[in-house]
Amino acid sequence: MIQIDYHTQRLSLRFFLLMLILFGFQVLFGLLIAVQHVDPRLLSGILNFNILRAEHTNLGILWILSGFIGTILFVGPLLSRRELAAPGLIRFLFWALLAVTLWNVATQSLAAQGIAGWWLGQPWLQEGLEYLEAGRAADVVIFVGFAILAWVVLRTFPARRDWNEIHWGLAIGVTALTFVWLFGVFFIERLDLQEYFRWYVVHYWVEGVWEVIHISLVGFLLVLMFKADVKAVGYAVFWGVALVWLSGLIGNAHHYFWIGTPEFWQFWGSLFSALEPLPLVFCFWHIYLDAHQDRRPLANAPAFYFILGSVVLEQVGAGILGFTMTFALTNVWSHGTWVTPSHAHLALFGTFGMLGIAAAYYAIPLLRGVKDFDQRLGRIAFWLVFAGMLGIAFAFAIGGTIQVFLYRAMGLSWFGGQIFPAMQFYKVLVPVFGLIFLAGAGLLIYDLLTLGLRARNASRPRAVFRAADPGRWRRTLHGTEAGLWLAGMWIFGAFITLGLLSFNLDAVAQGDPTIPYVLAGLGYPGLLLITLLFVWRFLASLEARPAPGPAPADFGQSADQAVRA
Amino acid sequence: MSCLNGTDCRETAKRRTALAVLALMLAIFLLLSAWSFLPSRGQTVPDDIQYGGTGAVEGKRVFQAYNCMGCHTIVGNGAYFGPDLTRIHADAGAAWLAAFLPSAGGWPTSAAVRVQLQNPAAREDAGTVGLAAYLQRYPGAAERLDRRGGQHTLMPNLPLSAHEVTALIAFLKYTSALHTEGWPPKPREDRRMPAGLAGHTQAVGNGAASGQAAATAPSVPATATADAQAQDPVARGRQLVSDLGCVACHASDQKRTVGPGWGGVAGHEVRLTDGTTVTADEAYLVRSIRQPDAQIVADYPPHVMPSYDALIDEADMKAIVAYLRSL
Numbered sequence: 001m002i003q004i005d006y007h008t009q010r011l012s013l014r015f016f017l018l019m020l021i022l023f024g025f026q027v028l029f030g031l032l033i034a035v036q037h038v039d040p041r042l043l044s045g046i047l048n049f050n051i052l053r054a055e056h057t058n059l060g061i062l063w064i065l066s067g068f069i070g071t072i073l074f075v076g077p078l079l080s081r082r083e084l085a086a087p088g089l090i091r092f093l094f095w096a097l098l099a100v101t102l103w104n105v106a107t108q109s110l111a112a113q114g115i116a117g118w119w120l121g122q123p124w125l126q127e128g129l130e131y132l133e134a135g136r137a138a139d140v141v142i143f144v145g146f147a148i149l150a151w152v153v154l155r156t157f158p159a160r161r162d163w164n165e166i167h168w169g170l171a172i173g174v175t176a177l178t179f180v181w182l183f184g185v186f187f188i189e190r191l192d193l194q195e196y197f198r199w200y201v202v203h204y205w206v207e208g209v210w211e212v213i214h215i216s217l218v219g220f221l222l223v224l225m226f227k228a229d230v231k232a233v234g235y236a237v238f239w240g241v242a243l244v245w246l247s248g249l250i251g252n253a254h255h256y257f258w259i260g261t262p263e264f265w266q267f268w269g270s271l272f273s274a275l276e277p278l279p280l281v282f283c284f285w286h287i288y289l290d291a292h293q294d295r296r297p298l299a300n301a302p303a304f305y306f307i308l309g310s311v312v313l314e315q316v317g318a319g320i321l322g323f324t325m326t327f328a329l330t331n332v333w334s335h336g337t338w339v340t341p342s343h344a345h346l347a348l349f350g351t352f353g354m355l356g357i358a359a360a361y362y363a364i365p366l367l368r369g370v371k372d373f374d375q376r377l378g379r380i381a382f383w384l385v386f387a388g389m390l391g392i393a394f395a396f397a398i399g400g401t402i403q404v405f406l407y408r409a410m411g412l413s414w415f416g417g418q419i420f421p422a423m424q425f426y427k428v429l430v431p432v433f434g435l436i437f438l439a440g441a442g443l444l445i446y447d448l449l450t451l452g453l454r455a456r457n458a459s460r461p462r463a464v465f466r467a468a469d470p471g472r473w474r475r476t477l478h479g480t481e482a483g484l485w486l487a488g489m490w491i492f493g494a495f496i497t498l499g500l501l502s503f504n505l506d507a508v509a510q511g512d513p514t515i516p517y518v519l520a521g522l523g524y525p526g527l528l529l530i531t532l533l534f535v536w537r538f539l540a541s542l543e544a545r546p547a548p549g550p551a552p553a554d555f556g557q558s559a560d561q562a563v564r565a
Numbered sequence: 566m567s568c569l570n571g572t573d574c575r576e577t578a579k580r581r582t583a584l585a586v587l588a589l590m591l592a593i594f595l596l597l598s599a600w601s602f603l604p605s606r607g608q609t610v611p612d613d614i615q616y617g618g619t620g621a622v623e624g625k626r627v628f629q630a631y632n633c634m635g636c637h638t639i640v641g642n643g644a645y646f647g648p649d650l651t652r653i654h655a656d657a658g659a660a661w662l663a664a665f666l667p668s669a670g671g672w673p674t675s676a677a678v679r680v681q682l683q684n685p686a687a688r689e690d691a692g693t694v695g696l697a698a699y700l701q702r703y704p705g706a707a708e709r710l711d712r713r714g715g716q717h718t719l720m721p722n723l724p725l726s727a728h729e730v731t732a733l734i735a736f737l738k739y740t741s742a743l744h745t746e747g748w749p750p751k752p753r754e755d756r757r758m759p760a761g762l763a764g765h766t767q768a769v770g771n772g773a774a775s776g777q778a779a780a781t782a783p784s785v786p787a788t789a790t791a792d793a794q795a796q797d798p799v800a801r802g803r804q805l806v807s808d809l810g811c812v813a814c815h816a817s818d819q820k821r822t823v824g825p826g827w828g829g830v831a832g833h834e835v836r837l838t839d840g841t842t843v844t845a846d847e848a849y850l851v852r853s854i855r856q857p858d859a860q861i862v863a864d865y866p867p868h869v870m871p872s873y874d875a876l877i878d879e880a881d882m883k884a885i886v887a888y889l890r891s892l
Binding site for chain 1: 647648753
């Protein structure tokens, strides 16, 4: 029986389970709105698109946060060598999170009647701003929840002089999570000022605070999984976090191009946000290094699959796809089109969603005392959601490119009824890939919910690859090769960027879409395929590592040994 | 702090430098931010914009309360289900918006816009009185009437009150007045539409466009052509209620859309908001079209239906009543 080092780590389990349930519902809402895009009359007047979309985005944020909390609670005692502070508060936090989620799901439907619950000038029931649809009542509860999390973390952590970079990263992360949220809790009369502050929450969360938490948690999970050197990981955490803020603080201005704020933001935003991929390259490099510092086989494949997926999709979805839209000269075209959700879906689920799932795959077997679980389900689920999300991003991206040409460049009107039909093939592709994604999501939710509880014998000997010659695809991945794959991804990213830039050309503006269509047609499929192949290559090379002996590697060793202060 | 080698570590100094640079960036960012919203920048503020006696801020509250951003983009942010709304007031004007918003499930006809131009707020905002002048000033309205007038939209009907409609128009007037650095980019004048796509005046996949712009027929409903005189009055009435845009709010069965359904109304009892019950005779039907606020059906809000008194002559009115009686 695997022993969990600290019994309060068990408090993380409920957050992982909640995460999985909310994820399932979120995907279903996503499928529904994808189908509404194909046929806008579906449920029109009964369950309007805007309400379902708010459910989809809000549940997405909430399940990711639940995953963060679960992971932080699981690693907190390991980092602090003691039990979590205030377990009663943590239990309260769980119920508060559940309650506010259900409350928000219910109150969003009031938008159909235009009921915001205005009182003292604030919308208490729902507020109808993208990503910040939750009403003030929910906002207050969420703030209290973050404050509880921050308090528990800071009380659990050792004295500050004993902190390493991971402690700092998480401490800053949970504190900033709480305070950055406050920028979204006011009704602002000016639209430009409202957008200015709304992007404080959205950008400084996903491209700031959440990345800090992500870097710290991935760093620590790599220490646990690969016995990576804490000092080396700590170095990476500091510089990763520093680069995130050095680029992203002013880089927030890539949201200030066309919203009524002055033109000088075009310069500052384009310049600094173009640097935002740098920390992501750094992290990408580090996952390569940490997974290759020895030749031990993968003890927990699904956990590592999702961590690798998280770091790679952070590079591709957030870094590369974000890069293509980050310049004023490309953004002027892509702003307000489907090119945006292409990046958003791949980046948000890819980076933060996959982290929560990875942590669940790491923690739940330990929490349920399962020594050897059937890892096949997790692996298959990974490929399904990975390929599914790449496909969804592809469909949004190509549909969006068509939309940029017809709606922005040619100025065809929405009500003219020509834009939707031109995009129709890609509108259908989104739910098609969505179904693949749903299959994977369903599989991993089932797997994790029932892990260790399933009737048949838990132990399954892991397939150990012992072939003498693993073949070219499965041979060890060396740094140069990894670098080449990364360069390849960026080359396709350059195609996409040039494609968006080409909308500025006279020939295109006068009605010839060949250049942008060819560049997008090469860039997007190329980027997504090379990403798929790279992850396959990386994982194949790890899976091909020979086992040390007859007994499977024990991945449940006390993490105490791994954490050297 | 960790040092990799432990000896002669300049790592701490490097980290301090990084944090100092970060502090400098914060200062720059805050300065630029403060500068962005100074009055001297001359950006339009919502307090400066009114429509129909209502301020733009109130409209922003309505915009949020209905979560419009959940389907539309505004300054390019939001959802991509409906079009961007930043410039719709500059494009189509207040009268068109006032005709559209109460019954967003249907595209307004020219008659519906003309009816709204009777409203002094709309007239003042547009600076015009007649439909022709209005359509001249707002080519977006002309295009919408021409290509889609009378057809279904893909937007659901929303239970907007008259006051909410006015407030929303004020908000959209404000967003139209915002300086957005030339976004969205203006399509080039010398562009050629790609081959295979419908040309400028064709609609795709929806059958014949039924709304006629009637830009040059100021006082007569669009289809009052000579051959209509010879039509059976019920058929003529059916044509008129479509052209005048009545069907945008009323169903021909008993279903409630924006206004009451017409099915089975004529000749039967109707309960009014003041608690009394009247018979829907011809006088009642005519009054409900010419002075809609005189007798409102129970559970329906006042001031939503505009008066069609100026638009419908006696002959047409008789045809409409004949049609209503047939339902």
